[in-house]
Amino acid sequence: MNATRTEGITEGIVENEANWKDRRNAVRHKANGSVTFRMSEGSTTNFEGRLLDISSTGFRVRHAHSQLRSGQECDFTLPGSSGKARVVWNRITPEHIETGFLILNCDAS
Numbered sequence: 322m323n324a325t326r327t328e329g330i331t332e333g334i335v336e337n338e339a340n341w342k343d344r345r346n347a348v349r350h351k352a353n354g355s356v357t358f359r360m361s362e363g364s365t366t367n368f369e370g371r372l373l374d375i376s377s378t379g380f381r382v383r384h385a386h387s388q389l390r391s392g393q394e395c396d397f398t399l400p401g402s403s404g405k406a407r408v409v410w411n412r413i414t415p416e417h418i419e420t421g422f423l424i425l426n427c428d429a430s
Contacts, residue, residue, distance in 0.1 A: 346378065350375055354399065356371070358386070361405060366388070370383060371384070380422055391410060394406070404427035405424075407425055
């Protein structure tokens, strides 16, 4: 592959990534706090995570629960609120797991 073709591919990837980030409707805010989860599928599985950021439509959490899959729903409790959220994505590294959640409903306590 010549240099021109390689540059064109790279430019397309960067443009697409930038456009994807711009499509987010809600502003993220850095956050710190404990989040408790209970799987909604009739499971008794509970786990905790550390809140990393939050917006009006979702939040990102660092945790150690490797069983989460995209599309799963769970109940959550944050300081001052609780509700139901859907797993949108997971990022698994050797050090930790991060998950992005879409808030389906939320009640202030």
